Amino acid sequence: MTFDYSKLRGRIREVYGKYENLIPKISMSEATLSRKLNGKSYFDNQEILELSNALDIPSEERNLYFFKVEVREGEQKV
Template identity: 45%
Template sequence: MEKTQFDHSKLRGRIREKLGTEQEFQKRMGFSKFTTTNRLNGASYFKTDEIKLACAILEIPASEIPAYFFSHNSSEILTILYTEKENNT
């Protein structure tokens, strides 16, 4: 099974809006550059405690967590839907 890729573009925008740079986010999260890059590029997932800390730092309400951390880009959604349709026919 293929790993789900999440679109973190909204999260990146919030980081720039609230902190100015991804480096400042990295510093406040206690991440290495490697971890920051992997999390934001989808090579690895954010852990629950990291999501909680990021929400506190970036003032993201709990109700908006899915939009920032679990959003799919539209092309991936279309690919998933097309694949499911092909498998069901």
């Protein structure tokens, strides 16, 4: 399963301008953040909470940022 992090990417740009400005506020490297945003690994619960706090994402909106399933061309949403 692949997640669509486009809304999360937009929020990072909106709040911090660029990813490099977010890194000092969280406990992961730029390379790790990049890997996760590119679907090479998943965010764990602690990382989701930390990013949500750094980006002022309300708990009721986390699903929109972290759990939107990417639908590929030719696939159907379930």
